[in-house]
Structures are given as structure tokens and as C-alpha cells.
Amino acid sequence: MGETTYEYKGLVKNIAPAKGKLGILLPGMGAVSSTLIAGVYLIAAGHGKPIGSVTQMSRIRLGKRNQARYPLIKEFVSLAGLDDLVFGGWDIYEENCYQAALDCGVIPKHELELVKDKLEAIKPWPAVFDPAFVKNISGPNQKKTANKMEAAELLMRDMENFKKDNQLDRLVMCWCGSTEVYQDKMNHEAFQTVENLEKALKENLEIIPPSMVYAYAAIRMGVPYANGSPNLSGEIPALVELAAKTGTPIAGKDFKTGQTLMKTVIAPGLKARMLGLRGWFSSNILGNRDGEVLDDPDSFRSKEVTKGSVLESILQDDLYPDLYGNYYHKIRIEYYPPRGDEKEGWDNIDISGWLGQPMQLKVNFLCRDSILAAPVVLDLVLFLDLAKRAGLSGIQEWLSFYFKSPICRPDLKPENDLFIQDQKMRNTLRIIMGEEVIDHSGLDYYEGS
Ligand SMILES: NC(=O)c1ccc[n+]([C@@H]2O[C@H](COP(=O)([O-])OP(=O)(O)OC[C@H]3O[C@@H](n4cnc5c(N)ncnc54)[C@H](O)[C@@H]3O)[C@@H](O)[C@H]2O)c1
DSSP states (O other), X not given: OOOOOOOOTTOOSSOOOOXXXXXXXXXXXXXXXXXXHHHHHHHXXXXXXXXXXXXXXXXXXXXXXXGOBOOBHHHHTTOOOGGGEEEEEEESSOOOHHHHHHHHTOSOHHHHGGGHHHHHTOOOEEBOOOTTTOOSOOOSOBOOOSSHHHHHHHHHHHHHHHHHHTTOSEEEEEEOSOOOOOOOOTTOGGGTSHHHHHXXXXXXXXXXXXXXXXXXXXXXXXXXXXXXXXXSOTTSHHHHHHHHHHTOEEEESSBOOSHHHHHHHHHHHHHHTTOEEEEEEEXXXXXXXXXXXXXXXXXXHHHHHHHHTHHHHXXXXXXXXXXXXXXXXXXXXXXXXXXXXXXEEEEEEEEEOGGGOEEEEEEEEEOOHHHHHHHHHHHHHHHHHHHHHTTOOEEOGGGGGGBSSOOOOTTSOOOOOHHHHHHHHHHHHHHHTTOOOOOOOOGGGTTTO
């Protein structure tokens, strides 16, 4: 088979190497952020392995199967090293990162103590917060501003100071703040153009959530932005337009970690073998602060929407009405404090086989929410920094792999199948590095035989 060259507009031929320090900006310094930061420090000091991180542990196949070229991804593409990451962020609580990590109880105290000094040095900056969007928590560490544009400008000043004080070369932002209340306002005129959005920020339009103010600040400064929650944030047309203007990669939304990760593993398998689906009931208990916020029905609604959308795009009920035209999908999340971050999910899946005969599948996942999320955030910030150096801007669909509800061009359906997402990501890395895209047909091994 002949060599194919893939040329993509905007792709830089010689990607700038990941030299110097990379600043990681985290709005929301709770369980996920503190588990990420403590984990990176522990791993960099040789106290643990970065399990769950594709950038750190996975290898990528290059060329033909019989050539045995399987470099580590972090050696194949130039990524910032763990020692070169510097963390900063905002929260409504004043606790430093050591206290936040202790409070959420994910990493044991004796391990946290190994990196206590470094964690204590990270104190959250005052947050841009609005209790109308996150109802079940409140804290004193907030900026006081006349309007949302002023709030965005203060965030930009925080970023500039952070960069200067730490002599950073580049910045990346990942929203790890609470889930905001659901609002179906994607089509609101304020969100359609940069001009409208900037006017609305100055006029303090009430439907602009804090996460969108952070996204605006980052994108305006050309800082790559990922959204780890279901909030309406970086994906509005105004911010996609701004991202194109400022050459900023953006990605989202809602980290794909526990139950939804498993859903996007199992559903493609059922569909590949043409097994039908009659119903999928998913329930969860969790007791961390995230669970407390989700106890508010309006925040839960945001989660329900992102969690609920994955089956539809995988199963394509429009193409397979006999198999998937009439399934019942229900999701419950219950706040149950005794479990803390140790979430438990149950899935009952009613499927059908030959002649429509019913069968059942049960999944009981005893997972650790932040243990699954921390490597996702690490990969996202490193890949977004790579995207920026590679000249990619706007929506980074190749990072769908990490999200429950991948943002994409409005006329496209998102890709939720984990295996397609994996290929999408790997082939993008091959394209970035000028390597051949792998189609997995294997036909070329048998040509002429
Ligand atoms: N852990 C997972 O597996 C997972 C998966 C998908 C999505 N998420 C999302 O990631 C986010 C973080 O999860 P977590 O478990 O760390 O939650 P958490 O409650 O422990 O931390 C979130 C922090 O954000 C802060 N916050 C809220 N609004 C803020 C604002 N406007 N500015 C600055 N800080 C703000 C809160 O005070 C809190 O400390 C949540 O939205 C959660 O839904 C987590």
C-alpha cells in the first residue's frame, strides 16, 4: 500500500518543543485538583506510578505491525515533563492544597505528608463565584467586582502574575470547579458572537455562569481551556469564534471517568455484535462535595444531560430501530456522605438476542472518583499544550476520549464510542508527527500473497 501524506491546514510543521515551565490553572481546587497535584508531586518524587494516564504510560504503534515500533507517547510527542508543571488555581474556600487534599480524603495522610510543603504553598486565589449557579456550597474567598467583564479582567491579571512570578513559559486552564445548574441557553443571542458576549459581560447578564467567565479570560489570553464539568462554558459560538481569533485550543465537557466510561466500553460491544437494548438503569451513590452539589436538582440536571447523551450517539437508533429504537435509559445519583469519594455505581442492562430473547447484564463498579479523574486532567493539560504548540486551535475533537459529552462542530454528532475516540486520538498524534495513519484493516500484509 502506498504511503499517504496527510496535510491539515494550520498544522505547524516543526512543533515547538515543550521547553521551560508549564503553568496549570485550575478553577476549583477540591478533590480532583488536589488529587492531581499531590499525585504529580508524589510521582515526580518516585512515590507512585501515573496509572490511568495515557500520556505517561501508554505506547503508540507506528508503522507496520511487524516493525515493532511502539514508543511511549510521551517520547513520541514533545510533552511537558511532570517536573516542569507549576500549579495555581481559584476556590471559594481558603484552604491550601494540603488541607483540601486531607479534607477530601482520597490520598492517605502519610503519603500526603511526603509532599506537604509543596502542597501547603498552593493557596487558592479568590474565585469568581455566583451562588445562583452552585447552590449547596458557599465560601469566603471570592472576588468583589462590579460586573462579569471586570471579573474576567481580574482573572487575567491573576494569570499574568502567576506566569511572571513563577517564570512560566506557557499556561493551560482546566475547569475543575463544581457542576453549575443546568440552563439550556446555547442559542441565546449573547452567546453567538464575541461582540455580544463582551457586551453581556459588561452588562452583567445573569445567565453567564462563572465557568464561562473563566473560559473567556483564558481564551482571550490564548490559554488552552478544557471544561471538566457539564456546565455550558467554552463551547458557545462566541468562545469558539474567540478561540479561532486567539489561536486557542479548547476541549470539553465533563470528564469521562466511572460509570460513563464503562457505558462507552460496553455499549459499542453490544452494538458491534448487533445485540439489542431494552433498558439501561444506572444508579450511583457518592458522598464527596461533588455529590453534595449534585444533590441540588438543577446541578444534577446538568450531569443527567451529559451522562444521558452517550448511548444515543453510540447506538444510532435512527439506523437500527429494531435494536435500539425503544430502550429506556435512566440515571440516578444519590448523595450518601459515608462513602466520601468512594463512589459506587450499579448498572442493570436489559439486552436482547436471537429472536428477541431477553438477557441481563449487571455491573457493580466500586470506583474512586478522583483517582480516575486526576490522570484525565493531567493528560488533557499536556495534550492541550501540545495542540497549542502544534498550531491547532478551536475545538479539539481528538480529545473526546476524555469527556462524557464531547464538544464538536454543531452540525456533527459527538463521538462517544471509547474505541473510536482512542483511534481518533492516536491517529491525530500520528498526523501531528507526520507518521502514517493506521487503518487497522491489515490488508497490506496479504497483498500479492
Ligand atoms: N471526579 C470525577 O470522577 C469527575 C468526573 C466528571 C466530572 N467531574 C467534575 O469535576 C468537578 C470537580 O470535581 P471534584 O470532585 O473535585 O469536586 P469538589 O466539590 O471536591 O471541588 C470543586 C471545587 O470547586 C469550587 N468551586 C465551585 N465554584 C467555583 C468557582 N466559580 N470558582 C472557583 N472554585 C469554585 C468548590 O468550592 C470546590 O472546592 C465537578 O464539577 C465534577 O462534577 C468529576
